[in-house]
Amino acid sequence: MKLVSFEINTALGKVRRIGVPIDGDETGRIADLTGCYTAYLATGTDEPTPRQIANVRCPPDMIGWLKGAHKSREAAEQASTWIAEQLKDDDDPEGIDGERLVFPRDEVKLLAPVPRPGAFRDFSIYQTHMSKADVPFPKTEQWYVTPPYYKGNCDTITGAEDPVPFPYYTERLDLEFELGIIIGKKGSNLTFEEAKDHIAGYTILIDPSCRDGYKREPFGPNKRKDFCTPMGPCLVTADGINERDIDCRIVVDGETWWEGNTGEPRSFWAEHLVAYVSDNETIFPGDIIGTGTIGMGCSMDIHKWPQIGQQMTFTMDGIGSMTLEIVKGADRVRHVDGMAGLLEYPGEDI
Template structure:
């Protein structure tokens, strides 16, 4: 089953995708409501997909973005500081950072350039969406807590990200402006036939810029299964319905920065207004977003030198 959120006739609705039409839920019922309830309400008259604007299928309470592809780590590391290989710590556990749940955009929405960015990049990922609350899950238990999957494009301002991460924390404004979710949420049962002998989802991934293929990979090249990611996220914490967990960027051209690291130069060049990025995931669907001009950054003063006075002085 495929569940979508959409705008039609000035009204925001959710429903089931059936071929080239949408079967809407009752007014006010969202995909997240359906996930929490564990059942699908009766649907209304069909609406042609061609007549709607697809929205992110869920408004996630939280977003965790992992870095589960070894090849991506290797390429981007070389791009950032010309260091070869993958850090040993990467193999110990599936690292993630928390993303901005308010920055979700739909499958065909325009993407404004982040303020001050001169090196915009895409990232081809797949995200799991949580269907049941849980904590301290084993990977085996975690499989039953995944409701479905969607395409995830983690738009990245590489120049902003590179500078801010020198402070020693994770990315902030370099990842804060937009994340594409869509085109819909595919329930986990639909993708079970794609599992390989090791339990990984063997889905073909393709990235295009302006109609030219720049990346191809398999989702099964992840270092961990989604069940492992969910289990780790739930360690000492809770995952709840609607939470989004990104796979991290695939290898072999899943983003431009990886190619820059491999080639030693910005080839292909960073994204500019007018460029269209199209990402396709076998079994799920396609998202295609066009970059447009963004706002100029509002100036923020540099930090003042640290005061040396102490209490009582």
Template sequence: MKLVTFEVPTPVGPAQRIGAVLDDDLSAGAGIADLTSGYAALLFESGETRAYEAAGALLPPDMLAFLEGGSGARQRAQQVVEFLRGHTERTGRRGETLVFRRSDVRLLSPLPRPRSIRDYSTYEEHMSTRRPEKPPVFYHAATCYKGNPESVRGPEDSILYPAYTDWLDPELELACVVDRRGRNLAVEEASGYIAGYTILIDLSARDIGPKDYLGPYKMKDFCTLLGPCLVTADSFDEDDARCGIRVNGETWFEGNTGHRRHHHSPELIAYASDGEDLVPGDVIGSGTIGLGCSMDIGKWLRPGDLVEAWIEGIGTISASVVHETNERSYVRNGLPGRLPVPEHARDFIEQFKEDARQRIEAGAEGPGPRLLS
């Protein structure tokens, strides 16, 4: 089952709903079942007199609330899909639409605001481009950075190109979403905590890395794309799905989600839960699949580019790159402080400015794949 969050116009402004794709197809003519309204219609047919109130409580129009409903909510969603596939009426008792055409709605991220984002690095091939001798910790532990849930955008949004970067890198990743609360989980039980899978495009401002000396911050926190749908765990095999990324129609990478991956989602979930609570709505990213990013291949995004990231069985995210302007940019130009700047810090600042000048002269090509180690 493919689940989506979508937006429809109403007299008082856009309304957010959750739905299921009826024919496993997200093309313009596809049907998207409104799960809450569809469940109300189903309850009416079964004789429930307070169908709308019950549907709002049992199958709410919000993906986080849906995930908190666990397996019961998924079973009700499946009932709605089966009910509406054989239902000739496309409107409910109050005239509300039960099935929308894909072209009549705006798709949002399936999880517009995750509870958290943990993004790991699990693919040996990606690690090898920077470090032919991979650090031993890669095989012993699962390392991640924590992303910014407020920066999440969907499949119909643009990619933001911050004013402070010259090397913007789109990383193709697979993400799973947690739907149960858990702590200190065993790997063997962790797969039971996966609601489903989606595409994650992790945008990285690679030239900002030296400034983020406490870990990824401005390098990462400006934009993350999730979408176009959440495929339930029973409908997707994370160990074997073809995938790829295209820019302006040119293939930058094609690969497979299971190729040379050291830790898969159950291991990552178990590791994340070690001494820490996981909750419904947590997003767990796989890290860059294979050579699926600019740093690995030496090609970089520019404003106006069209990025298409796809994973077989999930779908495609298509997003244009839009440049943000900010002449004041403290990240690029430096942040004024209150203390005298020591000489060694002045040298670093001047070197950073010189590096930025050279990046601008290098243009779209950027560095080679091993330069940013």
């Protein structure tokens, strides 16, 4: 099953909701999940308080929905089946108080499936990633047994319709193409088998990276990545896709830059990554874990570089497509170029 987070303009301002792409993918109509489940309960069951129950089982935010686990999943299936049935007789069915339930694609804006996760960690598990790069990333013996990752910025996650800023402080912007694992259930110190049950689903994750400024950041990427992380267009539930075999492609202004598959040589499966993160830490519903660049799906390996004004389309079969426009980033302040500090460099490293 696929779910989206979306924004809709109303007479009372923009409102965020979750929905189901009822025409099969993110290019078609979006059904409002909370409204549909409310209407299903009111008309198809003996539920005395349908709106209240719908706000628990299918609340309008993705993390709330994820927390409901199997109960929320069952509710979403019922709502989805119900609205499909209604649409056979009525193009624009109404909710229990006359609200709209189905929106044409151009009336909504798709957001990242989890617009603001509590945590975002991004691994690097593909063996050929960076193998053609001019910045080394050696796959050491350690890499094969403990997958490396960095922690990303949860406050700059964007969706399928948002542009990607090209920061003033880079000359080489690289949009790494990755699979995002979406956590469904809280857990700590999980075995691999247990970890499987904590994966709610998957999404496309794009990791824009500045391929310069490494010396500035000896403790892992910050300014190099933290300005933007697009995710979308939808969440596909874990039973709806095989994360080990997803065909992927990058097309830029009509030209194919790269094609690959999530099954390319990789050190671990999704459940290993989830279990690893959970060791002496806790994972929560909505947390995002990236796989790292799939194969050679980034500029460092294919030697083609995004430019301002380009439209980059990232497609994963079974998940969907996102077309991202590259735009000029903010440059009001230029601290990343260097700030006058309190100490003088003494002429040698100490």
